[in-house]
Amino acid sequence: MSIKADPPPLKTEAELIKGMLAGESSAFEMTVALYHNRMLTIARAIIGEAFAEEIVQDAWLSAIRSLNEFAGRSSLQTWLIQITANAAKTRLRREKRQVSLDENWQQIESDDLFDASGHWREHISEWDLETPEAILANDQLSDIIRQTFEKLPAQQQAVLTLYDLEGETMPQICNILGISASNARVLLHRARSVIHQQIHQYQEND
Amino acid sequence: MLKCRDIESMASEYLDKNLSLRQRMAFKMHLFLCHNCRNYIRQLRTTIESIRLMPQKQPIVIDQHVKNLAQQLKDSTQK
Numbered sequence: 001m002s003i004k005a006d007p008p009p010l011k012t013e014a015e016l017i018k019g020m021l022a023g024e025s026s027a028f029e030m031t032v033a034l035y036h037n038r039m040l041t042i043a044r045a046i047i048g049e050a051f052a053e054e055i056v057q058d059a060w061l062s063a064i065r066s067l068n069e070f071a072g073r074s075s076l077q078t079w080l081i082q083i084t085a086n087a088a089k090t091r092l093r094r095e096k097r098q099v100s101l102d103e104n105w106q107q108i109e110s111d112d113l114f115d116a117s118g119h120w121r122e123h124i125s126e127w128d129l130e131t132p133e134a135i136l137a138n139d140q141l142s143d144i145i146r147q148t149f150e151k152l153p154a155q156q157q158a159v160l161t162l163y164d165l166e167g168e169t170m171p172q173i174c175n176i177l178g179i180s181a182s183n184a185r186v187l188l189h190r191a192r193s194v195i196h197q198q199i200h201q202y203q204e205n206d
Numbered sequence: 207m208l209k210c211r212d213i214e215s216m217a218s219e220y221l222d223k224n225l226s227l228r229q230r231m232a233f234k235m236h237l238f239l240c241h242n243c244r245n246y247i248r249q250l251r252t253t254i255e256s257i258r259l260m261p262q263k264q265p266i267v268i269d270q271h272v273k274n275l276a277q278q279l280k281d282s283t284q285k
Contacts, residue, residue: 023283028276033268036275057275064279118209124242124249132255145260164257189218196253 013076020067032060035077038161039084045158045177046088047095055091059084077166085176127203141202148198156191159184164192208236213243217250 011019011030019027039059043052063070063083070079115121129135136142152160158177162168163184168176174184208216213236219225220233237244 020280020283023280025276025280028280029268029272030266032272032276032279033266036272060275060279061282064282067283113214114209114211118211120210120242120246124245126245127249127252130248130252132252132259135252135256136259142260145256146264149257149260160257164254165261185219185224189215192218192250192254192257193214195257196250199253199256200249 014072017067017070017076020064031076035080036060038077038166039080041154041158041161042081042084042176043088044154046085047092048154051088051091051095055088056084059087062087078168081162081176085178089178125204127199129203135199141199144198144202145195148195152191152194155179156187156194159187160191163188208232210236210240210243210246213237213240214246217247220247221251221254 011027016027016031016034020031036056039056040052043055043059047055059080063080070076074082113121129138129141135145149157149160155177159173162173162176163170170181170184173179174181177184179187213233216225216229216233220230225233237247
């Protein structure tokens with residue numbers, strides 16, 4: 001007889017912190033697995049790919065050192081993101097160089113979409129898969145979305161992550177990334193548009 | 207009168223409810239008259255909802271890289 005075990009339940013932030021303070025390896029592993037990629041996204045958006053890993057490594061060490069002082073005023077994730085952002089900004093100032101972030105990225109040219117009078121060049125039809133549930137239930141499409149998300153330029157990915165995935169407010173996002181509100185809005189719309197285009201292409205060709 | 211091009215560039219602001227009342231009225235007026243833009247807005251809304259649902263579909267991965275970093279962090283507390 002085979003016994004099918006359920007996966008261990010996801011620990012709460014408080015349990016993870018308690019576990020790390022008690023030196024439990026599993027708590028460290030779960031915390032890194034949950035937040036490392038988010039922290040990398042933020043670091044890349046501020047300082048670029050070259051320094052991101054190093055910044056996040058330092059941010060982790062600094063966070064773990066002061067874990068005792070983490071008072072839980074914010075969520076653990078917000079706290080880790082803030083430490084990462086501060087470390088990246090400090091490094092950026094020290095490097096005294098403008099890190100080029102969004103070069104070589106193919107933007108969707110609006111001339112491709114609209115005619116000279118500002119109307120859509122092509123008829124916009126309804127999608128066959130018209131709910132998010134139906135879209136994500138399609139493995140191919142779900143992979144396309146994930147891959148497109150991962151290939152987004154660093155700043156676009158960071159704004160999209162913070163706004164659409166983490167539910168942060170725009171002022172908070174501008175503060176974390178050190179960008180203006182209008183810039184953040186443009187980055188958010190570009191990121192969503194790129195993913196929209198990929199879903200659209202799939203649905204049109206399928 | 208807004209053009210389709212304007213609708214596309216203002217679409218996220220509209221869906222995030224960041225337009226002024228006047229802009230929102232003009233936007234809705236265009237949507238009322240333009241079938242293409244109505245479909246586009248519906249598609250973008252579905253795209254945003256799909257992005258927001260995406261993490262729930264992804265498993266948490268504890269690979270060797272995660273284990274190594276976790277071990278390094280754990281060791282750093284014992285110094």
